[in-house]
Amino acid sequence: xxxxLEVRDTQxxxxxxxxxxxxxxxxxxxxxxxxxxxIYIGLFxxxxxxxxxxxxxxxxxxxxxxSIVHPDALAAIKLTLIVAIIVVPLNAIFGLAAAWAITxxxxxxxxxxxxxxxxxxxxxxxxxxxxxxxxxxxQGLLGEWLIAHDIKIVFALTGIVxxxxxxxxxxxxxxxxxxxxxxxxxxxxxxxxxxxxxxxxFLYVTLPNCKWGLLYGLILCNARTIGEFGAVSVVSGHxxxxxxxxxxxxxxxxxxxxxxxxFAVASLMSILAIVTIIIKNxxxxxxxEV
Numbered sequence: 469x470x471x472x473l474e475v476r477d478t479q480x481x482x483x484x485x486x487x488x489x490x491x492x493x494x495x496x497x498x499x500x501x502x503x504x505x506x507i508y509i510g511l512f513x514x515x516x517x518x519x520x521x522x523x524x525x526x527x528x529x530x531x532x533x534x535s536i537v538h539p540d541a542l543a544a545i546k547l548t549l550i551v552a553i554i555v556v557p558l559n560a561i562f563g564l565a566a567a568w569a570i571t572x573x574x575x576x577x578x579x580x581x582x583x584x585x586x587x588x589x590x591x592x593x594x595x596x597x598x599x600x601x602x603x604x605x606x607q608g609l610l611g612e613w614l615i616a617h618d619i620k621i622v623f624a625l626t627g628i629v630x631x632x633x634x635x636x637x638x639x640x641x642x643x644x645x646x647x648x649x650x651x652x653x654x655x656x657x658x659x660x661x662x663x664x665x666x667x668x669x670f671l672y673v674t675l676p677n678c679k680w681g682l683l684y685g686l687i688l689c690n691a692r693t694i695g696e697f698g699a700v701s702v703v704s705g706h707x708x709x710x711x712x713x714x715x716x717x718x719x720x721x722x723x724x725x726x727x728x729x730x731f732a733v734a735s736l737m738s739i740l741a742i743v744t745i746i747i748k749n750x751x752x753x754x755x756x757e758v
């Protein structure tokens with residue numbers, strides 16, 4: 469039996485009004501969340517960033533430039549760039565190899581390898597630095613042998629590179645593994661079935677398919693390499709002009725109450741971070757287009 473017309477109109481109006489109320493409520497919640505996010509970003513990101521540049525330039529442009537071109541600052545910048553130049557390509561090679569092995573082949577111990585890749589995320593960087601001290605320090609496991617053969621690892625470039633490698637090596641692999649798993653192995657199987665070697669398959673099929681994920685991982689790895697403090701602080705020895713990276717140099721200047729110089733170098737790192745974020749977003753946008 470059909471419902472009277474008035475009853476049906478009432479039900480329709482009720483549904484329309486509840487839908488309108490739901491839309492209004494969801495719009496309110498949306499704008500409330502946006503405002504809360506903007507306030508949070510303003511307080512904990514924009515204001516500290518502005519304070520860095522304000523303090524860096526409070527004594528003028530000449531003092532700012534003098535702080536940047538100071539021999540110790542230039543040495544810290546140079547060392548940071550050298551570490552990045554060494555660490556990032558090595559992580560690219562390891563990340564590609566690990567992701568390729570995990571996603572394209574079946575073998576015993578795959579889960580163990582994945583767990584080991586994630587290990588640096590679970591271990592404090594300071595603990596990682598202490599591990600290298602216990603291994604390669606003067607009183608460490610290999611310390612006497614290294615001293616006898618005049619090999620310097622801790623308090624030298626080698627130790628800084630090793631500590632940074634440990635902290636940053638998951639970034640490339642962790643970006644590539646989900647991407648390669650999603651792509652599957654169909655194209656690789658087709659390439660091999662047509663007579664291509666494994667190396668050619670990697671160069672012409674696997675690598676082009678994951679290039680944006682690889683670049684994204686390299687950007688993240690480079691950012692962490694430049695900003696790493698904990699592990700490097702333990703193994704560097706804080707030797708001015710020799711083993712101080714940019715974060716360590718900033719810490720020393722700040723502890724010595726040279727605030728303008730400390731914030732000047734910090735502003736340079738902030739600029740590098742902003743450029744890194746812009747490049748990362750461009751890469752993410754390009755990857756979505758593909």
